[in-house]
Amino acid sequence: MTILVRPRALEDFKVREFQLLIDGRWVDGSSGASIERKSPGHGVVVSRYQAATKADAERAIAAARRAFDTGTWCRMTGAERSNILLKAAELIAARSDELAYLDCIESGKPISQAKAELGGAVDIWRYAAALGRDLHGESYNTLGEGTLGVVLREAIGVVSIITPWNFPFLIVSQKLPFALAAGCTAVVKPSELTSGSTLVLGEILMEAGVPAGVVNIVTGTGAEVGAPMTVHPDVDMVSFTGSTLVGKLTMANAAQTLKKVSLELGGKNPQIVFPDAELDDFIDAAVFGAYFNAGECCNAGSRLIIHRDIADDVVARIAAHSAKVKVGDPLDPQTKVGAIITPEHLAKIDGYVRNAATGGANISHGGEPLELGMGQFMSPTILSAVQPDMAVAREEVFGPVLSVLTFETLDEAVRIANSIDYGLSAGVWSRDFDTCLTIGRQVRAGTIWMNTFMDGASELPFGGYKQSGIGRELGRHAVEDYTETKTLNMHLGRRKVVWAS
Numbered sequence: 001m002t003i004l005v006r007p008r009a010l011e012d013f014k015v016r017e018f019q020l021l022i023d024g025r026w027v028d029g030s031s032g033a034s035i036e037r038k039s040p041g042h043g044v045v046v047s048r049y050q051a052a053t054k055a056d057a058e059r060a061i062a063a064a065r066r067a068f069d070t071g072t073w074c075r076m077t078g079a080e081r082s083n084i085l086l087k088a089a090e091l092i093a094a095r096s097d098e099l100a101y102l103d104c105i106e107s108g109k110p111i112s113q114a115k116a117e118l119g120g121a122v123d124i125w126r127y128a129a130a131l132g133r134d135l136h137g138e139s140y141n142t143l144g145e146g147t148l149g150v151v152l153r154e155a156i157g158v159v160s161i162i163t164p165w166n167f168p169f170l171i172v173s174q175k176l177p178f179a180l181a182a183g184c185t186a187v188v189k190p191s192e193l194t195s196g197s198t199l200v201l202g203e204i205l206m207e208a209g210v211p212a213g214v215v216n217i218v219t220g221t222g223a224e225v226g227a228p229m230t231v232h233p234d235v236d237m238v239s240f241t242g243s244t245l246v247g248k249l250t251m252a253n254a255a256q257t258l259k260k261v262s263l264e265l266g267g268k269n270p271q272i273v274f275p276d277a278e279l280d281d282f283i284d285a286a287v288f289g290a291y292f293n294a295g296e297c298c299n300a301g302s303r304l305i306i307h308r309d310i311a312d313d314v315v316a317r318i319a320a321h322s323a324k325v326k327v328g329d330p331l332d333p334q335t336k337v338g339a340i341i342t343p344e345h346l347a348k349i350d351g352y353v354r355n356a357a358t359g360g361a362n363i364s365h366g367g368e369p370l371e372l373g374m375g376q377f378m379s380p381t382i383l384s385a386v387q388p389d390m391a392v393a394r395e396e397v398f399g400p401v402l403s404v405l406t407f408e409t410l411d412e413a414v415r416i417a418n419s420i421d422y423g424l425s426a427g428v429w430s431r432d433f434d435t436c437l438t439i440g441r442q443v444r445a446g447t448i449w450m451n452t453f454m455d456g457a458s459e460l461p462f463g464g465y466k467q468s469g470i471g472r473e474l475g476r477h478a479v480e481d482y483t484e485t486k487t488l489n490m491h492l493g494r495r496k497v498v499w500a501s
Contacts, residue, residue, distance in 0.1 A: 024212025
């Protein structure tokens, strides 16, 4: 049985109050309304944010527009911007315990995981700072004796950044520092469920020396705040992470003024396992990939596609390993699977499991919500005998639910892996490098892990094929995504061609 860690009450806990950051000042929202966030693991209010409106979003956009058009930030040298970003990275590191704690109590993720994410975020800010000094264009002196061509990379302008609730600080760190490194200004809208750490980031950026208006943070719902940020004519680009459905709406909104969009959306990521795989390594990776962040992760390894000859043994071993996973209090350092973000989302996860069981899938482990006295939790769940056409095999459950499918040939495994609308990531397990490379070439996904799963680095691009999104985050080209190219075609001396005389 899965080990349960019962949540403890937050005694003497004071609700943290936050304001909006607009044009370098902390201000209240125009409506006077607020949003209360209850800890999903403890059931008590832990944060209170301003419920911003369209008017507040427009104020933030106007501030970002002024800051960009006056050149406060974009006309700094790359070295000057880089130094400020490096200062921000140091301040993030200094406040990492505070930031991790906010992410833990607001999202329900385990505190140990939140701290690890903060370490990764610090590395991303440092990497983006380095790229800010290395951003450059091109020159062409081969166009003829009297012609010189120069291609510039200029900051695209005002960027709307909209982030989700599952990785509050990490995902804003995959976007904002690269936009800033390029010279852009930004309006940031974190999820109304997990805004705390992003608002603290605002404090950090002001302390680091980011000028007023360059970064603005507004909290509220997608309908009230997010939608205006995607349609406003003074916004030049939208960077969004969230569900594929909302991503499509974002793209449609941005199309009204032909804004550039970067979308990191859903995933239904397979791990393909061959009989010659190092199974001890895979078993642990399968449990990690399925239950990390309670499965509330676009990169979750939620589909296992296992060779039929080893499927029964592998499922039994994964179930035994899953029984060792500690579920419960997010503040306990030993917890591996924390709370589910909302009661409504827990019901949705449970519905997928119930429907799969009714449709013929076997519940090989877990399969039901857990009652721990407060908060909402889901048992790590394994569904075997899953068929490729089942909803649980095709749709993003976004919970700690692992679907197991089987195959006999490599071509069949590839066909199953590619049969859905998503293409974010995949894994392949085999000692045969030819097998790994063939899968890596044929599976349509943005990242293919070979004999590992969910490893990453700031240097490696991240993004998806198909309905998993558009564009890439991280990697050395991430900063270029927030730029436009401009050609300077220069003629030396008098123009020699006379068109009419």
